[in-house]
Amino acid sequence: MPATTPTGTNYDSMIPFQSHAPGYWPEEAMEKWDDPKWQLKNRINSLSELEKHINLTQEERTGIILSGNKLAMSITPHFMNLVDKDDPKCPIRRQIIPRMEESLDDPQEMDDPCGEDSHMPVPGLVHRYPDRVLFLVTDRCASYCRYCTRSRVVSGVGEQQLDTQMEAAFEYLENTPAVRDVLLSGGDPLLFSDGKLEKILARLRAIPHIQFVRIGSRIPIFLPQRITDDLCNMLKKYHPLFISIHTNHPKELTTEVKAGLEKLSDAGIMTGNQSVLLKGVNDDVETQKALVHKLLMCRSRPYYLYQCDLIKGSSHLRTSVAKGIEIIEGLRGHTSGYAIPQYVIDGPGGGGKIPINPDYIKEITPEKVVLRNYEGKEFTYPEPQYANVEV
Secondary structure: OOOOOOOOOOHHHOOOOOOOOOOOOOOOOHHHHOOHHHHHHOOEOOHHHHHOOOOOOHHHHHHHHHHHHOOOOOEOHHHHOOOOOOOOOOHHHHHHOOOHHHHOOOOOOEOOOOOOHHHOOEOOEEOOOOOEEEEEOOOOOOOOOOOOOOOOOOOOOOOOOOOOOHHHHHHHHHOOOOOOEEEEEOOOHHHOOHHHHHHHHHHHHOOOOOOEEEEEOOHHHHOHHHOOHHHHHHHHHHOOEEEEEOOOOHHHOOHHHHHHHHHHHHOOOEEEEEEEEOOOOOOOHHHHHHHHHHHHHOOOEEEEEEEOOOEOOOHHHOOOHHHHHHHHHHHEOOEOHHHOOEEEEEEOOOOEEEEOOOOOEEEEOOOEEEEEOOOOOEEEEEOOOOOOOOO
16 A cells, blocks of 8 residues: 555644754854855864764764774764754764764675776776766765765775776776766765866866766755855856755755755756665655755755665664655655655665666556556556557
8 A cells, every 4th residue: 555644744844944053163153154164174073072062872982983994973063063962863963973883794785885896997987877977086075974885985094995096087088988977976076176176077078978967965965155156156167067965854954055055056057866765864754755845945856765775884774675665655646746756776786776666557468557546546547559560
């Protein structure tokens, strides 16, 4: 049976757009707070700093101590202000504060769950799909998600290092006319200065067969102060340009984030959101509905809902696939089509994105297709009788 949701509830009003500044930094002037360089300089990256702001559990303390040889902890003041200091189940807290469970050894988990390393024709450039590539231009982020697919190379503290060979990557792209779409990721490309990022964009735009450039970034969420007028004016010179943002919970969509996303839209840059389905963060229909509605209010299209990858140390954050299907069923028919992301699993070991959908086909024959709708009602669509007749 299809999932049902309560009626008469305004999910958008549950978590409204708001600013949380200055929050844990009441002594700071707003001109400092609005400076992205101040935000980066004052990131929380140690146990002692974090203990000044929130009441940590023993599981969190142990996780922070052990995180030094896997994936660094780093939290911007902006994002830190979204954390409930007294609630270990806070959905923001679960995403960015290490826990002891990250050190558990699950034989099903992998260092490289998406098989990126085996699809690199040159270091730092992943070519899995025929017409598009993933270009890993940096290993640093403004903050680090505890379920990061690239925790093996991101943040600089793990055993494996990202060794992107920029010139070799550009030469490969210049000599591979099948590639028409390049996704810049890492790490987070928007950590680069405007000038450094523009050099990469200009080099890509000089390659005739590259039609689209995309940037994958969580900067608009972790560090919305980085989305400046100067940045937007530079980016819009390289259309068609798309930015894939990463938001998991409606609380992350603050007034500052909304303003940044609107600046990007005003510059003609389409943004699409990629969420990861996470246990205790967004694994219910109500939270997902609030999230996708707020995204549309920010002029950002819900794009993908990812099943959490089999990254090492992520078992405490993973949900069942059945839960993801339940959420999609709870959205389909209960909100706008624009608000419904495509639920996908990245095939473990390098299979690429595989779409997962509820089963709306009850029966299919040469004569008809029997379908069910979101309410569970059945409908018959007759197949054209001449479909198999040669003309």
